[in-house]
Amino acid sequence: MAGSNELYSPVMSDALVILGAAGIVIPVFNRFKITPVIGFILVGLLVGPFGLGRHVFEHPWLTHISITDPGGLDIFAEFGIILLLFSIGLELSFGRLWDMRRMVFGLGMMELVVIGSALTFILAAIGQAFAGAVALGLALSLSSTALVLKITNAATPVGRAALAMLLFEDIALVPIIFLLGALAPHASADGMGNLIHTLLWGAAVIAGLLVFGRYLLPPLFAQAARTKSPELFLAASMLVVILASLLTAAVGLSPIVGSLIAGLLIAETEYHSEVEQIMEPFKGLALGVFLITIGMSIDLLVVWEYLYSILVATVGVILLKAVVTGVLLRLMGARRGTATETGILMSSPSETTLIVLSAAATAQLIQPGTNQFWQIVTAIGLTVTPLLSMFGKIAARRVDQVEAPHHPAETEDKPSTIIIGFGRVGKLVADMLTRHDRPYIAIDTDTDFIADGRAQGYNVAFGDAARGDAMERLGAENAAAVILTMDVPVTAQRIVRKLRQQYPDLPIIARARDAEHAALLYRAGATHAVPETLESSLQLSEAVLVETGVPMGPVIASIHEKRDTLREQIMEQGGLAEKPALRSGVLTKDRETPGAAQ
Template structure:
């Protein structure tokens, strides 16, 4: 009986709820290509004290499917953020961080100061005391490290800009909290001294980590690797993260600073890839716990009772932060699309906003009801962050589309090859055409591909080849050939069919996924359809034959013969003859069939 009681202890019950949620949320949301962030927040809303937990006293059995000790999860949620900053450090390096110094301390400081000042002014104007307005302004100016960096890719312009601002905000968190303590009605005169003392000892701790870590970590991980024990390697990685976090926390700095430094140090060793891979599951689960705690903090009843004011406050904060961040990025030379997407992505409040709000309440700068109101606004803002990310991508695409479509296309009467799609395959084809002095023009509906291609000197324009008269403007009537490179079977078939009807004699070469897709493209009117699976098999065969001593001439001849045989077989599968071009009359017969 004692064992049964232990089994169903509150800690075990909460652990089962969290693991069960992860087992349901991640596969279901991945199945529909929706970020699990929303799923975890909704789970927290459902199983938290303001969801089903509200009815535990009336229905005791609900204790087995609800979180019974929300405060006990806070340490795991904080550990998730620590692991996230550690993984960011692994992706960075001291060289890259030094290159970002202008963005971190320039853009990051400007963003925090300007948004914080604007919010302080607005809150003061509507009746909040200056000290409280300043606390709220700084709190709401912060953006979510945990969600933004999980959603975006730090290798992209948007990700780099977001990372720069978030790094500065994390560094500024400690001075902000000390500032609020100094503004407290009953603050002592030693607050500034305490701040300087913390900064001094914190700097010493960071320098100590950098010095000792550079010399101790390589042999430590080398010894762990020699044992060939994944468990020991994992334990060593977590030990380094925890010790670094405790070192900075002991001096008054945030533990996430220590985690970031630990990641940077390991990134300089040859073991960083293994460490990143082995800690990834723990980071994902711990971040899931953090998101569940965000959902648990939302009281639906309070939201409903104050729905209008909460919505106005949430939308107002989001619009202000998006506008200011976007303008600052444009002033620093970012593209319109990058500035727009980053501004919208960074517009919601942060998990650290909750920390600053708690500090402001403890310092008696804001009343408890005011703190609760802005906590709900923050929780709702965090919940909609994935939606803001999607909205940012969409709006940025429209902004870039307006800019790119306003640029004149090249002369449509010039005979040339038209490449539809300018991803990896389209770029390679453009390189080959340039190498043989063949004129070409590429078209793509992805603004990033178009902008990057133009920056590197490629002839690429923005547009959707499947809509309107885009192909006519590019000169399809006089084109040497049209090459479709996109990995979108249905769209490719539709474009091929449209082109064949409009231009019966136009050579159309299309990329196909496999033999079945190639047959469909032939039926749609393609002159040549090249299955990726076939070409990879032929290349493997060619390499194998050459390596086993067969002369290159006979190998190339046999490869060509095999390719022709496969093409004939695919065209037979499509119900067409083996002529190299497909006449419009034959196309209609194939479609009727």
């Protein structure tokens, strides 16, 4: 019995509550197309110490459905932010980050300085001591990396602008903490020396990560890929992000700096898509824990007691940040809709606001009551961030007076063809696409094929189409076609069936071993299945006819006719009627897709 009680500890109870919350919140909110962000915050509000946890002593059974140790979740919440920054690094690259340098250190710096100065002036004007006003101004000027980048898409103009500002804020967090320490009433005189010491050691650690990571990570992930073990891939990914975070934290920098660099380094390898896919569930769960801790920090009784002041402060901060951010973006040339949406999206306070507020309270720059007041304002601001995002999109459309998509027209290139499998057949398909100026991306799980292809200049990366959402990340929804060249019949059928279910209108052309295999592929939903045995026979026949003196025109016509006849027979064998769009091997965009209704 004692062993049972030890097993069912408060930590275990809290873990079960969180997992139960995730199991309910994510599917329910996704069902109604609402971001789970709001759901996690509401769960934190309900099960936290100011919700059901308030009544645990009166009703002990509530222990099983409430959080009994909120402080124990802090490390998991911080880990969620670390994984989020790691995933941001995976979506970037050093080249892309360098291209964004003007926005990061131009727009990002101006946004932080202008908003921080404006808030400092306003708070000082209403009676806050100057040092405390500086601390509050800097804290409230920060925006939520965890929520903003969860809501928006970093490939859009809004996402790029938000990412640039958030990156600078994350970089500036360490100097801000040191500045607050220097402003403290009893600060030591060597505060600036400590800052310089930290920055020097931080620069050395970052340089070491860049050098060693560039040479060590490719062989590490190549070895993990050869094993074809997702568990080993996950272990290698976690090892990299944890080591990088610990190293930057050890020299006084934020651990999120290390996680971002780890992501950037892996983004330079061909394995970044697979790593991002494997890490996604863990990032989502850890981020959910962070959002639950935000909800737990809201005391509704205090909110009700100071409702007017809290609402005025929340609305005031949001309006000021939205206006300043929007104006700065317009000054830098952004269109009105982009400036409007980005300004509103970036207007709420941040999870790092809570860190800066805690540092300011520790440095005795603000009173405990002031700290609690602005913590509640921050928690409410984070809660309404998804609503601000929706309002920002509506406002952007009104400003532009069009229902325009968020993707800029200049980035809309030709849709790419996705080649699954990059052996002999995959290379030949890639060569023909290149010959006719058709973009493509090829994936394979064999690291030797990938290394050989990349050495020859092919656009090939590591990816497993049979698992997870790898095809979604490659843009299958907008792809010109998907070509399966693999010689593994069962896997090919499974991938075809999965793709047809997810993308009913996607052209899927699959390599088949023989007529029987082609029939199975058609039944799974392939648009076109090419049996190797029949095609080799047709090519042999074509060569014989040409060599015996038959003109090329009639030969080609007869070969096409025979191919159509064989295709009809194969599709009848598969229990499907041939669609007109497949005649003579021609694919049309408005065809009816075989197997789409299955």
